[in-house]
Amino acid sequence: GATASVRAQESVQALSVQAMQEQAQDYLLKQAQMYPGIATITLDASRLNAMPACTQNQVFLPSGQRLRSRMSVGVRCLSPQSWSTSIAATLSIQGHYYVTNRRINPGETINQDDLIEREGDLLALANGVVINPEQIIGYVASQRIPLGNAIRASALRDPQSITRGQMVRTVARGMGFVATGEGQALQSGAPGTQIQIKASSGQVISATVLDASTVQVVL
Numbered sequence: 299g300a301t302a303s304v305r306a307q308e309s310v311q312a313l314s315v316q317a318m319q320e321q322a323q324d325y326l327l328k329q330a331q332m333y334p335g336i337a338t339i340t341l342d343a344s345r346l347n348a349m350p351a352c353t354q355n356q357v358f359l360p361s362g363q364r365l366r367s368r369m370s371v372g373v374r375c376l377s378p379q380s381w382s383t384s385i386a387a388t389l390s391i392q393g394h395y396y397v398t399n400r401r402i403n404p405g406e407t408i409n410q411d412d413l414i415e416r417e418g419d420l421l422a423l424a425n426g427v428v429i430n431p432e433q434i435i436g437y438v439a440s441q442r443i444p445l446g447n448a449i450r451a452s453a454l455r456d457p458q459s460i461t462r463g464q465m466v467r468t469v470a471r472g473m474g475f476v477a478t479g480e481g482q483a484l485q486s487g488a489p490g491t492q493i494q495i496k497a498s499s500g501q502v503i504s505a506t507v508l509d510a511s512t513v514q515v516v517l
């Protein structure tokens with residue numbers, strides 16, 4: 299997982315429990331910077347009192363783990379002897395997010411007027427909720443979003459994306475030529491993603507989504 303290394307002092311003095319707790323707090327504060335809010339962190343470092351002296355350590359989170367309201371952060375000693383333990387952490391990040399002020403139906407484009415700003419603990423929101431309004435406004439609802447709900451990324455699609463079953467324009471580029479045609483999308487995809495297209499000849503080909511109506515054939 300991600301690690302924050304602390305080098306031993308030149309005197310090779312053992313790190314105090316307070317020093318290791320502060321390292322863990324600084325590490326979590328750095329992780330919290332990805333959220334647009336103010337972080338509050340409380341740590342219970344009592345387990346460190348029972349561990350042998352340490353002059354060089356690492357603070358880490360397991361690979362793929364995200365910040366949660368209640369979690370543990372790992373502390374691993376590298377010198378003079380190897381050991382590992384965890385510190386219990388309670389976190390909150392106070393910030394702004396958005397909920398809908400009406401029911402939004404599939405296929406509707408979300409506008410600024412469809413949103414109400416709220417303030418609260420961002421870590422208490424369901425996984426996948428979109429916080430940045432720039433990633434909501436102008437996007438198309440891919441499913442019904444009830445009144446008053448925060449908006450998940452899975453409920454949105456890029457307005458320039460292609461949906462399965464849609465007829466698209468195909469563009470094939472080669473040395474000195476450009477060929478165009480038509481086909482049907484067999485998969486949905488956002489710009490830059492590769493999807494399968496059934497060409498007018500009946501052949502299934504791979505293509506990269508360029509915009510809401512065009513794909514580029516992979517040669």
